[in-house]
Amino acid sequence: MLDFSQLRCFAAVAEELHFGRAAARLNMTQPPLSRQIQVLERVLDVQLLDRTSRSVRLTAAGRSFLPEALRILRLAETATHVTRQVAAGRAGVLKLGFTAASAYDFLPRLVIACRNAMPDVTLSLREMVTKDQVEAILSGQIDAGLIRPPVNHPELEAERALAEPLVVALPAGHALVARHSLSLDDLHDAALVGYAPHEASYFHDLLVGLFAGGDRQPRIVQQLTQIHSILGLVRAGIGLALVPAAAECLRFEGVAFCPLDLAQPRPAELHLAWRRGSDVPLLAHLRALLREMP
Amino acid sequence: MLDFSQLRCFAAVAEELHFGRAAARLNMTQPPLSRQIQVLERVLDVQLLDRTSRSVRLTAAGRSFLPEALRILRLAETATHVTRQVAAGRAGVLKLGFTAASAYDFLPRLVIACRNAMPDVTLSLREMVTKDQVEAILSGQIDAGLIRPPVNHPELEAERALAEPLVVALPAGHALVARHSLSLDDLHDAALVGYAPHEASYFHDLLVGLFAGGDRQPRIVQQLTQIHSILGLVRAGIGLALVPAAAECLRFEGVAFCPLDLAQPRPAELHLAWRRGSDVPLLAHLRALLREMP
DNA sequence: CGTCATTACGGAATGCGTAATGATA
DNA sequence: TATCATTACGCATTCCGTAATGACG
Numbered sequence: 001m002l003d004f005s006q007l008r009c010f011a012a013v014a015e016e017l018h019f020g021r022a023a024a025r026l027n028m029t030q031p032p033l034s035r036q037i038q039v040l041e042r043v044l045d046v047q048l049l050d051r052t053s054r055s056v057r058l059t060a061a062g063r064s065f066l067p068e069a070l071r072i073l074r075l076a077e078t079a080t081h082v083t084r085q086v087a088a089g090r091a092g093v094l095k096l097g098f099t100a101a102s103a104y105d106f107l108p109r110l111v112i113a114c115r116n117a118m119p120d121v122t123l124s125l126r127e128m129v130t131k132d133q134v135e136a137i138l139s140g141q142i143d144a145g146l147i148r149p150p151v152n153h154p155e156l157e158a159e160r161a162l163a164e165p166l167v168v169a170l171p172a173g174h175a176l177v178a179r180h181s182l183s184l185d186d187l188h189d190a191a192l193v194g195y196a197p198h199e200a201s202y203f204h205d206l207l208v209g210l211f212a213g214g215d216r217q218p219r220i221v222q223q224l225t226q227i228h229s230i231l232g233l234v235r236a237g238i239g240l241a242l243v244p245a246a247a248e249c250l251r252f253e254g255v256a257f258c259p260l261d262l263a264q265p266r267p268a269e270l271h272l273a274w275r276r277g278s279d280v281p282l283l284a285h286l287r288a289l290l291r292e293m294p
Numbered sequence: 295m296l297d298f299s300q301l302r303c304f305a306a307v308a309e310e311l312h313f314g315r316a317a318a319r320l321n322m323t324q325p326p327l328s329r330q331i332q333v334l335e336r337v338l339d340v341q342l343l344d345r346t347s348r349s350v351r352l353t354a355a356g357r358s359f360l361p362e363a364l365r366i367l368r369l370a371e372t373a374t375h376v377t378r379q380v381a382a383g384r385a386g387v388l389k390l391g392f393t394a395a396s397a398y399d400f401l402p403r404l405v406i407a408c409r410n411a412m413p414d415v416t417l418s419l420r421e422m423v424t425k426d427q428v429e430a431i432l433s434g435q436i437d438a439g440l441i442r443p444p445v446n447h448p449e450l451e452a453e454r455a456l457a458e459p460l461v462v463a464l465p466a467g468h469a470l471v472a473r474h475s476l477s478l479d480d481l482h483d484a485a486l487v488g489y490a491p492h493e494a495s496y497f498h499d500l501l502v503g504l505f506a507g508g509d510r511q512p513r514i515v516q517q518l519t520q521i522h523s524i525l526g527l528v529r530a531g532i533g534l535a536l537v538p539a540a541a542e543c544l545r546f547e548g549v550a551f552c553p554l555d556l557a558q559p560r561p562a563e564l565h566l567a568w569r570r571g572s573d574v575p576l577l578a579h580l581r582a583l584l585r586e587m588p
Numbered sequence: 589c590g591t592c593a594t595t596a597c598g599g600a601a602t603g604c605g606t607a608a609t610g611a612t613a
Numbered sequence: 614t615a616t617c618a619t620t621a622c623g624c625a626t627t628c629c630g631t632a633a634t635g636a637c638g
Contacts, residue, residue, distance in 0.1 A: 046381040053611045060574045061381035068373035079362035087340040087355035347636045
């Protein structure tokens with residue numbers, strides 16, 4: 001069967017057209033080189049070289065085989081190199097899930113940082129809600145996911161990637177638009193567009209927690225899942241909404257944003273989750289990258 | 295260093311994800327298979343498989359290496375196949391020189407016949423005058439050439455590829471156009487556009503031979519090299535010309551052709567020439583093809 | 589305790605290098 | 614006769630297969 005060492009021998013002889021020089025180039029003596037070529041010719045059942053004791057010339061078949069041999073050798077070379085890079089986490093593909101809201105500001109910054117730090121790495125991105133990401137991580141469809149906490153599946157590990165403030169979204173003409181900042185007290189009378197308890201449980205629970213213990217609860221007039229849909233209702237005057245600060249990136253026409261003062265200034269968290277004991281080398285680099293991000 | 299057998303072993307295990315089944319597929323026992331994988335991993339300095347005594351899984355590096363390994367194996371397979379085909383003369387490139395006149399009729403027929411008989415063969419064609427073709431064959435720039443005889447260089451061999459009649463080219467309004475055929479006698483008074491003695495020595499000598507011994511020589515009013523140029527002069531009424539029958543394929547406007555009766559009915563020969571002892575396997579097939587051509 | 593990957597070990601084959609041979613100008 | 618590819622031969626290494634070991638359910 002074909003053999004890399006035979007290919008190297010043939011390439012050397014074909015380029016030198018001289019067994020002695022080729023052997024020197026290969027750090028070996030002529031006799032074994034001679035035999036390697038003979039074996040290769042027997043394996044192929046094709047004469048590659050016309051040789052007398054005075055001259056060595058390529059046959060037509062040899063001329064056709066030489067570039068193929070070089071190509072195979074080059075391919076083997078790059079394959080080993082790339083594989084080492086992948087093993088070291090400096091190259092390859094990382095399949096990453098993300099929630100819609102993280103795409104507004106955080107994800108693009110992550111992609112840019114990744115491209116700068118690891119140019120040979122490709123992020124394969126898929127938008128999914130948190131629950132689907134957990135499934136996808138467990139089944140191996142994605143290597144990691146940017147999800148809303150808490151991550152309490154025993155097969156998963158996670159760490160915080162981002163914590164951002166909440167802001168109040170108001171319709172452009174609203175009386176509170178003029179304020180520099182708002183507190184929860186300012187919202188106690190307001191109609192609020194809220195989050196669906198199952199599909200957007202993280203923000204739903206966050207809101208419930210914020211208002212827990214207060215005398216008067218705000219009126220939740222709708223419950224939605226996606227932030228851009230919520231802003232649409234805000235714009236239509238259905239109510240105000242509490243959204244993560246990244247929502248301001250949307251520049252939603254007819255919607256204004258106002259900072260919200262809270263005891264916990266950055267309550268909206270995004271975590272990176274992955275399967276416990278994952279052997280994807282890229283993951284370690286991605287986590288290092290996340291920790292360095294502002 | 296990398297090894298084809300290791301690649302085959304890895305491919306089998308990566309596809310089966312089971313050393314036992316992979317070993318069976320490779321017609322070997324598990325232990326050497328195990329070691330081949332270990333050696334491959336040491337050569338690459340990369341772990342390709344995660345294996346417990348209960349399960350075998352690919353690592354990220356292994357997933358990236360598998361398609362490369364398969365590609366290398368496939369390439370090696372096709373390279374051996376193609377090389378065998380080239381050696382057998384059923385594939386490859388044959389660099390063929392040809393004279394301008396042979397391109398009118400003979401060369402296209404040869405190309406078609408070649409394509410039908412040997413679909414994996416490419417003819418690389420170069421128009422050159424006979425003298426240049428001889429040089430090009432000797433220097434290896436072309437493998438063979440369609441040239442005008444005689445071929446008397448000791449390093450060359452040749453055989454006749456084609457013998458065609460001569461025809462008389464006349465301007466459209468010429469008195470002799472009405473004739474069904476002409477003889478040399480009909481031309482003894484005529485002005486003739488002839489061939490340059492050096493650049494077109496074959497046709498020059500042919501004409502000289504034809505009229506040798508006759509009482510009155512025709513008047514050679516011009517000496518050119520290329521047939522299409524000669525026909526241009528014929529059309530302008532400068533004189534008649536004797537050209538190979540293939541020239542009729544040109545459909546030169548304002549030029550008529552008339553058969554020429556000669557003792558030797560097909561005096562214009564085209565030969566295939568090649569370097570003596572050429573080892574180009576395709577050449578044998580091309581010669582066989584030529585002999586079968588009408 | 590059964591399955592499956594790995595390690596241990598003995599024998600065969602492969603491959604190197606040195607020395608001898610053969611062919612060619 | 615000098616050069617250069619090939620054949621001959623001895624030695625070390627590699628690699629297979631059988632047998633033993635070890636890990637995991």
